[in-house]
Amino acid sequence: MSGAITETAVTIRVDGQEVAVPEGATILDACDAAGVETPTICYGPTLTPVNVCRLCVVELDGSRALVPSCSRPAEEGMVVHTDSERVRHSRKMVLEFLTTGVDVSQADELGQWAEHYGADPSRYVPGGETMDEPVRVQDNLYIRDYDKCVLCYRCVEACGDDAQHTYAISVAGRGFGARISAEFDVTLPESACVYCGNCVAVCPTNALQFKTEFDLRQADDWRPEDQTVTQTVCSYCGVGCNLELHVQDNQIVKCTSPDDHDVTSGNLCIKGRFGWNYV
Amino acid sequence: MPPRLRGHPLADLHFGDDQPTEAEQAAIDAIVPQANAASIVETERIVRGGRSRRHGLRHLLLPVLHSLQHEIGWISPGGLNGAAERLGVPPAEAYGVATFYELLRTADPGHRDDVVHVCVDPACALAGNNELRTTLDADGARVHDSPCLGQCERAPALFVQGVGRPDRVPADDNEEFQLPQAGDPGLRVLRRVGVVDPTSLESYREHGGYEALATAIEMGPDAVIAVISDSGLSGRGGAAFPTGIKWRAVADEPGADKHVVANCDESEPGTFKDRILCEQDPFAVIESMTIAGLATGASHGWIYIRGEYPRATARLESAIAQARASGLLGDDVAGSGQRFDIELRRGAGAYICGEETALFNSIEGFRGEPRNKPPFPTTHGLFSQPTAVNNPETLINALDIVIDGPDTYRSLGTERSPGTRLFCLSGRIGVPGLYEVPFGTPLGDLLDLAGGPVGSLAAVLLGGAAGVFVGPDSLDMPLTLEDTREASATLGSGVVTVFDDTVDMEAVVVRIAEFFRDESCGQCVPCRVGTQRQHEVLVELQGSDKPLTKQRSELIDDMALAMVDASICGLGHTAASAVRSALSLGLIGNSQ
Numbered sequence A: 001m002s003g004a005i006t007e008t009a010v011t012i013r014v015d016g017q018e019v020a021v022p023e024g025a026t027i028l029d030a031c032d033a034a035g036v037e038t039p040t041i042c043y044g045p046t047l048t049p050v051n052v053c054r055l056c057v058v059e060l061d062g063s064r065a066l067v068p069s070c071s072r073p074a075e076e077g078m079v080v081h082t083d084s085e086r087v088r089h090s091r092k093m094v095l096e097f098l099t100t101g102v103d104v105s106q107a108d109e110l111g112q113w114a115e116h117y118g119a120d121p122s123r124y125v126p127g128g129e130t131m132d133e134p135v136r137v138q139d140n141l142y143i144r145d146y147d148k149c150v151l152c153y154r155c156v157e158a159c160g161d162d163a164q165h166t167y168a169i170s171v172a173g174r175g176f177g178a179r180i181s182a183e184f185d186v187t188l189p190e191s192a193c194v195y196c197g198n199c200v201a202v203c204p205t206n207a208l209q210f211k212t213e214f215d216l217r218q219a220d221d222w223r224p225e226d227q228t229v230t231q232t233v234c235s236y237c238g239v240g241c242n243l244e245l246h247v248q249d250n251q252i253v254k255c256t257s258p259d260d261h262d263v264t265s266g267n268l269c270i271k272g273r274f275g276w277n278y279v
Numbered sequence B: 001m002p003p004r005l006r007g008h009p010l011a012d013l014h015f016g017d018d019q020p021t022e023a024e025q026a027a028i029d030a031i032v033p034q035a036n037a038a039s040i041v042e043t044e045r046i047v048r049g050g051r052s053r054r055h056g057l058r059h060l061l062l063p064v065l066h067s068l069q070h071e072i073g074w075i076s077p078g079g080l081n082g083a084a085e086r087l088g089v090p091p092a093e094a095y096g097v098a099t100f101y102e103l104l105r106t107a108d109p110g111h112r113d114d115v116v117h118v119c120v121d122p123a124c125a126l127a128g129n130n131e132l133r134t135t136l137d138a139d140g141a142r143v144h145d146s147p148c149l150g151q152c153e154r155a156p157a158l159f160v161q162g163v164g165r166p167d168r169v170p171a172d173d174n175e176e177f178q179l180p181q182a183g184d185p186g187l188r189v190l191r192r193v194g195v196v197d198p199t200s201l202e203s204y205r206e207h208g209g210y211e212a213l214a215t216a217i218e219m220g221p222d223a224v225i226a227v228i229s230d231s232g233l234s235g236r237g238g239a240a241f242p243t244g245i246k247w248r249a250v251a252d253e254p255g256a257d258k259h260v261v262a263n264c265d266e267s268e269p270g271t272f273k274d275r276i277l278c279e280q281d282p283f284a285v286i287e288s289m290t291i292a293g294l295a296t297g298a299s300h301g302w303i304y305i306r307g308e309y310p311r312a313t314a315r316l317e318s319a320i321a322q323a324r325a326s327g328l329l330g331d332d333v334a335g336s337g338q339r340f341d342i343e344l345r346r347g348a349g350a351y352i353c354g355e356e357t358a359l360f361n362s363i364e365g366f367r368g369e370p371r372n373k374p375p376f377p378t379t380h381g382l383f384s385q386p387t388a389v390n391n392p393e394t395l396i397n398a399l400d401i402v403i404d405g406p407d408t409y410r411s412l413g414t415e416r417s418p419g420t421r422l423f424c425l426s427g428r429i430g431v432p433g434l435y436e437v438p439f440g441t442p443l444g445d446l447l448d449l450a451g452g453p454v455g456s457l458a459a460v461l462l463g464g465a466a467g468v469f470v471g472p473d474s475l476d477m478p479l480t481l482e483d484t485r486e487a488s489a490t491l492g493s494g495v496v497t498v499f500d501d502t503v504d505m506e507a508v509v510v511r512i513a514e515f516f517r518d519e520s521c522g523q524c525v526p527c528r529v530g531t532q533r534q535h536e537v538l539v540e541l542q543g544s545d546k547p548l549t550k551q552r553s554e555l556i557d558d559m560a561l562a563m564v565d566a567s568i569c570g571l572g573h574t575a576a577s578a579v580r581s582a583l584s585l586g587l588i589g590n591s592q
């Protein structure tokens, strides 16, 4: 988070290990500093934490419930456990819950964590509710497959306060029926969407994906192992956004921008993100 | 981490082609006239608007949506666009808000008839809500299932949502209100209920009204907070937090842009006390809020009231207007030199909006999703400003404490649970209704006071859907915070729902699970998915003639632990407690 780094450091204990982090850092930052890997879904380095997925929870001495490490500021003297029985249990349950109702087949990281924590989605009542949404293919730029949506709010944040300020999408409905949606679920071309693709860039489950990727996957021809990534600078305007062009068989198949780039923080506009579609 | 300022400082809002009809425009104008719009085109070149103006209007989103729903019967794309444009809110966000609430419809119902909400929760199920529904259906009414309507003492309950006509509760017509304990000299909080004329400030004054405010002004803020702290008064909304500590924390924050919120959202199944307090003693709510405002140095008061409480709403609005006209609210409250005024906001059918931080989001015009704590409301509450949220029963208790001092209050109840407590009795009980007894009264005595259980007692649900079942062997349990805690039970919001051995407890428990599934805001995974899967397990059990298997029982426990440990708010934390208590008492889960 920008601006949060100051001279003062706070020292906290992560799994018995003392780590010092700058004031304003989160428990997650401290876990990173301690070399403890933490599973996250809704957290994104460029986004304000919404702390909704609860996958990153840790046990904090003195707190009755577990706390989300991604949003809880580290405070001097905190004692944190990331691998206790309770932490493993809640992380496992969150992963089980997500894998029972959502198609996570293209959420690689989530799948690895599910295995790590021994999540077992088969032990639930057969025929339970799922997301059950058709793929929304409404243009040639990107598709929305909400069967794969874990409702992490990242796309909403990226479209809204955190990057784009377009507010084309929101969470609609409530409870298990909540869905990402434009007003009255109008198609994206009818909505306020300006096709910056920033939502696509932050989606952790591939629920949002480039149309090129979607088509190749449909044709069973999506081969990340055969892809190369070329760094370049976008030539449309003078801002100087870094682009990473993903190329398969001499075709550009998608375009990203590095999260840590000081101009873009991973964000682009329609020209940089999708402009290659036209060239 | 302080909550960030949310909104759309740079947004260039885009609206679809749908325009509001004339009637829709009028419904919008009624709440936000064109002159107050988010951006105003003054001349071709000058447009007034921008960030601060939009932030200043967003809290009117829910009132505008209410107005559209009420006038048109639903919120159409044109109506939504009109509302969103007037307030400078992105239409996708306005849609997200509209779809959050049960009383707002975003699909054309195809008619302009009133909608009759029929309660499907336990007290009404026991009182024949099915038959009532059948009759209504046969009459061609537009029937809609509703969670507890807060009228459990007069089950089965109805609420009629008017289209172009006022909302109404049929049971309110010709009702001569009387408490079961009418005339009991032991009544404290209920002393004026059923005695005072709730529509008259004069009558309230004749019954001792506004003496407490005068005393409080004389004492000064510090002394008021001191007596509240010394009294040991704790919150009656469910969490039992010490009121004095809360008020002190808000008082210690600088500035006057602080808030006092009366949480009258009352949606815990089985609770109806706040409706009765607001309907029968509305001035007491206003006076006690004013004392809280002066004590904490907050100049803004808010009443957030359930959308299904039309009479309580009308009486509170009238009480606010009378108090304002008499200088008891406004820029100089009763000559104190301090400013305090109250705005009323109606909920729109969402249990979660009773959770204090969800309530803030609801008032601010966002989805009623709870915020992560910390930071706490006392520093970052409504509009991210310091806020004291209290239940009306908590607030009204403060009146006598200010007048009589903490010792009189402490003379009733126990050392750790001083004072009296309101209990909402319903179900299989002789005389359902609202009762007030000192903390520490044994459960059995309370049931006897209410005419005793009807039939052979099987279980009592304490604390509502978020509470726990206890069996007949708990009749000796003193109703205090400490004794219920020790028994892993809770007093919650004072719900006491009584079941006899003829009740199908599986159906009751499945309904409780369904309630949580329906009412989860959906924000966090443990609760959004956990409440859904919990309901599925119980439905499976209900449909089977076999006892609960070990695997299923483990699954229920595993889900419960994750909901308790990892959910954001109290809804998730308590969503499994009644279910698990029913299992451990053997009320469900055995072969039949």
Ligand SMILES: Cc1cc2nc3c(=O)[nH]c(=O)nc-3n(C[C@H](O)[C@H](O)[C@H](O)COP(=O)(O)O)c2cc1C
Pocket: B234, B235, B236, B237, B238, B239, B240, B241, B263, B264, B265, B266, B267, B268, B351, B352, B353, B354, B355, B356, B357, B389, B390, B391, B392, B394, B395, B569, B570, B571
């Ligand atoms: C799901 C949920 C619903 C709640 N509903 C209410 C309510 O309707 N009324 C209320 O006073 N408190 C309710 N609360 C408790 C409030 O968050 C808050 O603790 C309370 O209003 C504080 O007032 P008190 O200290 O006077 O009890 C609810 C809490 C949760 C988690």
Ligand code: SF4
Pocket: A155, A158, A159, A164, A166, A167, A168, A169, A192, A193, A194, A195, A196, A197, A198, A199, A200
């Ligand atoms: S492409 Fe950009 S504007 Fe469109 S929904 Fe995604 S983030 Fe919003």
Ligand code: SF4
Pocket: A148, A149, A150, A151, A152, A153, A154, A155, A156, A180, A199, A202, A203, A204, A205, A206, A207, A208
């Ligand atoms: S579409 Fe992707 S980014 Fe958006 S909420 Fe769903 S999973 Fe998250």
Ligand code: SF4
Pocket: B352, B369, B370, B519, B520, B521, B522, B523, B524, B525, B527, B528, B567, B568, B569, B570, B571, B572, B573
């Ligand atoms: S616990 Fe449930 S109601 Fe509370 S924030 Fe999470 S999903 Fe929403």
Ligand code: FES
Pocket: A039, A040, A041, A042, A043, A050, A051, A052, A053, A054, A055, A056, A057, A068, A069, A070, A071
């Ligand atoms: S990553 Fe922390 S709650 Fe989602």
Ligand code: FES
Pocket: B119, B120, B121, B122, B123, B124, B125, B147, B148, B149, B150, B151, B152, B155, B156, B157, B269, B270, B271
């Ligand atoms: S009104 Fe029906 S259970 Fe409360």
